[in-house]
Amino acid sequence: MFKAIVSAETLKTALDSVSVLVDECKIHLNEDGISIRAVDPANVGMVDLSLDATAFESYEADGGLIGVNLTRLEDIAGMADSGQLIELELDEETRKLHIQIDGLEYTLALIDPDSIRQEPDIPDLDLPAEVVIEGKDIDRAVKAADMVSDHIALGVDATDDQFYVQAAGDTDDVHLELDDGDLIDLQSGDAESLFSLDYLKDMNKAIANDGEVTMELGEEFPVKLHFEIAEGSGNVTFMLAPRIQSD
Amino acid sequence: MFKAIVSAETLKTALDSVSVLVDECKIHLNEDGISIRAVDPANVGMVDLSLDATAFESYEADGGLIGVNLTRLEDIAGMADSGQLIELELDEETRKLHIQIDGLEYTLALIDPDSIRQEPDIPDLDLPAEVVIEGKDIDRAVKAADMVSDHIALGVDATDDQFYVQAAGDTDDVHLELDDGDLIDLQSGDAESLFSLDYLKDMNKAIANDGEVTMELGEEFPVKLHFEIAEGSGNVTFMLAPRIQSD
Amino acid sequence: MFKAIVSAETLKTALDSVSVLVDECKIHLNEDGISIRAVDPANVGMVDLSLDATAFESYEADGGLIGVNLTRLEDIAGMADSGQLIELELDEETRKLHIQIDGLEYTLALIDPDSIRQEPDIPDLDLPAEVVIEGKDIDRAVKAADMVSDHIALGVDATDDQFYVQAAGDTDDVHLELDDGDLIDLQSGDAESLFSLDYLKDMNKAIANDGEVTMELGEEFPVKLHFEIAEGSGNVTFMLAPRIQSD
Numbered sequence: 001m002f003k004a005i006v007s008a009e010t011l012k013t014a015l016d017s018v019s020v021l022v023d024e025c026k027i028h029l030n031e032d033g034i035s036i037r038a039v040d041p042a043n044v045g046m047v048d049l050s051l052d053a054t055a056f057e058s059y060e061a062d063g064g065l066i067g068v069n070l071t072r073l074e075d076i077a078g079m080a081d082s083g084q085l086i087e088l089e090l091d092e093e094t095r096k097l098h099i100q101i102d103g104l105e106y107t108l109a110l111i112d113p114d115s116i117r118q119e120p121d122i123p124d125l126d127l128p129a130e131v132v133i134e135g136k137d138i139d140r141a142v143k144a145a146d147m148v149s150d151h152i153a154l155g156v157d158a159t160d161d162q163f164y165v166q167a168a169g170d171t172d173d174v175h176l177e178l179d180d181g182d183l184i185d186l187q188s189g190d191a192e193s194l195f196s197l198d199y200l201k202d203m204n205k206a207i208a209n210d211g212e213v214t215m216e217l218g219e220e221f222p223v224k225l226h227f228e229i230a231e232g233s234g235n236v237t238f239m240l241a242p243r244i245q246s247d
Numbered sequence: 248m249f250k251a252i253v254s255a256e257t258l259k260t261a262l263d264s265v266s267v268l269v270d271e272c273k274i275h276l277n278e279d280g281i282s283i284r285a286v287d288p289a290n291v292g293m294v295d296l297s298l299d300a301t302a303f304e305s306y307e308a309d310g311g312l313i314g315v316n317l318t319r320l321e322d323i324a325g326m327a328d329s330g331q332l333i334e335l336e337l338d339e340e341t342r343k344l345h346i347q348i349d350g351l352e353y354t355l356a357l358i359d360p361d362s363i364r365q366e367p368d369i370p371d372l373d374l375p376a377e378v379v380i381e382g383k384d385i386d387r388a389v390k391a392a393d394m395v396s397d398h399i400a401l402g403v404d405a406t407d408d409q410f411y412v413q414a415a416g417d418t419d420d421v422h423l424e425l426d427d428g429d430l431i432d433l434q435s436g437d438a439e440s441l442f443s444l445d446y447l448k449d450m451n452k453a454i455a456n457d458g459e460v461t462m463e464l465g466e467e468f469p470v471k472l473h474f475e476i477a478e479g480s481g482n483v484t485f486m487l488a489p490r491i492q493s494d
Numbered sequence: 495m496f497k498a499i500v501s502a503e504t505l506k507t508a509l510d511s512v513s514v515l516v517d518e519c520k521i522h523l524n525e526d527g528i529s530i531r532a533v534d535p536a537n538v539g540m541v542d543l544s545l546d547a548t549a550f551e552s553y554e555a556d557g558g559l560i561g562v563n564l565t566r567l568e569d570i571a572g573m574a575d576s577g578q579l580i581e582l583e584l585d586e587e588t589r590k591l592h593i594q595i596d597g598l599e600y601t602l603a604l605i606d607p608d609s610i611r612q613e614p615d616i617p618d619l620d621l622p623a624e625v626v627i628e629g630k631d632i633d634r635a636v637k638a639a640d641m642v643s644d645h646i647a648l649g650v651d652a653t654d655d656q657f658y659v660q661a662a663g664d665t666d667d668v669h670l671e672l673d674d675g676d677l678i679d680l681q682s683g684d685a686e687s688l689f690s691l692d693y694l695k696d697m698n699k700a701i702a703n704d705g706e707v708t709m710e711l712g713e714e715f716p717v718k719l720h721f722e723i724a725e726g727s728g729n730v731t732f733m734l735a736p737r738i739q740s741d
Contacts, residue, residue, distance in 0.1 A: 104391055109418035144598055147569055171603035351638055356665035
């Protein structure tokens with residue numbers, strides 16, 4: 001059983017954070033909210049999303065699991081204005097999701113969850129550095145790095161208490177340093193890892209410019225990005241595997 | 248003789264309703280206003296437009312007929328801001344239309360009307376159902392249907408006094424029901440016909456979201472869409488032939 | 495030595511006026527401001543730009559010369575919001591330009607000035623007619639002419655004291671006449687020359703719609719377009735060679 005009403009804006013924001021990595025996903029319809037875990041085909045980027053029942057106008061579920069075409073579901077949600085409500089109801093027999101937007105009913109065929117790539121286990125990593133940064137600074141860094149390279153180094157310099165971003169191109173370089181004053185918070189510890197810019201660009205699309213992102217970093221370790229959605233009623237964690245640094 | 252001044256907005260709106268179906272058309276320069284009838288090359292969609300002399304700032308004509316390249320005329324009108332006035336004057340000798348926008352003069356070569364597809368006779372149909380609906384509801388229905396199918400069924404259920412839209416795709420369906428309360432008016436009578444979505448999408452482009460559309464429907468009959476333009480000084484009728492429903 | 499701070503808007507405006515003609519250019523870092531002269535590969539369009547030290551928030555230079563990839567420099571400037579400041583500093587040893595935007599540092603490799611096309615000498619021409627015209631009128635004329643032709647004639651009729659624009663297509667024509675009342679100023683003298691519309695369209699991109707342009711014209715002579723940027727702290731001159739008129 002699954003029956004819920006949610007604002008178009010909240011649904012779109014939640015789906016966006018997953019669709020930047022995968023086209024299809026499994027959605028857990030838990031009693032206290034929905035959750036999604038997914039990993040991209042190359043096993044480089046992972047997402048863990050939870051959207052609590054409190055993010056919905058109304059919410060009833062008893063623990064089912066559905067498989068959905070995310071692109072299609074986003075297109076449907078895109079028909080609604082931001083302020084409009086979207087009603088979702090699962091028909092257990094036909095395995096279809098009924099989606100209502102102001103009288104318009106869309107019947108979405110679900111996908112067999114077993115046909116969707118297995119959900120990843122997102123490991124607990126005890127990373128030495130943690131940075132709390134504004135979404136717009138990630139946006140600036142990613143866009144600037146993209147002008148010169150396919151890779152981006154994210155690091156923390158424990159001596160200077162600075163978070164830095166570095167991208168080295170064939171002729172040009174991009175460098176950004178943010179200290180205590182520029183950051184929302186910094187738990188210093190030496191860290192530097194190199195990442196594929198393509199993945200970080202995709203993840204950046206799901207991060208609001210005026211949002212806060214907690215970034216955990218290590219030495220040649222994955223980076224974890226945590227941020228809230230739906231005014232705190234939802235949480236997103238991205239994890240991105242590092243590239244080997246060739247010096 | 249033809250000499251007229253019209254606001255860019257009015258001219259663009261009028262031309263739009265014809266150009267969604269054809270690239271060239273004949274324009275009747277009647278004493279009391281202009282009129283255009285046209286049918287698309289496949290004989291599926293027809294338009295009948297009249298724009299009264301009262302829609303113009305000034306208007307003089309004595310019953311001539313000209314052939315115009317609509318795409319070109321729309322591009323010219325597009326150079327004017329919405330509030331600007333466009334002066335039109337026919338040079339009978341050279342068969343050119345002089346178009347002035349704030350000192351800028353464009354001389355448009357006309358097309359021999361005999362080289363343009365014959366104007367259709369739009370038949371009087373005594374259709375059993377009539378729905379008066381907001382433009383934005385047509386827009387929603389067409390866009391939603393377009394996500395799942397190439398066809399769209401429009402119908403009226405006389406028992407429930409409801410107008411409905413139905414589109415069936417390979418896996419997904421779209422359904423919209425509007426009753427008395429959702430519609431501006433409903434003259435009930437059983438009706439259902441299937442239409443090509445491509446044509447309805449084109450016609451929808453010419454319908455203002457905040458406008459009222461009167462829709463006449465029958466059982467496997469053409470649909471007629473009537474709406475006003477230029478604050479009531481102009482009328483547009485679209486007629487769209489049905490597709491055979493295969494069950 | 496070169497070290498300067500300038501608003502993103504001023505830098506973008508200045509670079510735009512050169513990048514419409516060339517992708518790379520030499521920049522003279524004079525004591526009293528920067529200057530650029532460039533000619534397009536076909537030797538048809540030239541630009542002469544000066545941006546005084548007063549256009550900068552701070553400015554120090556001692557007469558150096560650098561070669562830059564304009565497209566790249568514009569992309570970098572494009573990362574800044576209009577109101578943001580851009581810091582420029584030349585590293586003489588590495589021949590790199592350090593560009594800072596709110597903590598983000600971009601290191602731009604410079605180009606050997608000797609590898610860039612030679613700077614043109616923009617000749618003094620004693621042209622018989624001079625028109626001072628609003629940028630938006632140039633914009634209208636160029637866009638209208640572009641609908642019918644690849645060429646545009648610019649002329650002054652000394653008898654009627656009128657500036658005119660004429661474009662003749664295969665079937666359609668565009669004509670614009672502006673007299674004393676429409677122009678900001680007119681120093682009359684017979685003049686008419688034909689120009690490539692592609693070049694004039696590019697130059698038009700660098701002209702603000704609400705700006706004033708002084709246009710010098712002759713009989714089958716180049717046209718010169720002068721306008722100010724950066725609230726008068728910068729000057730741009732375009733010179734465009736005429737096409738031979740075939741009658």
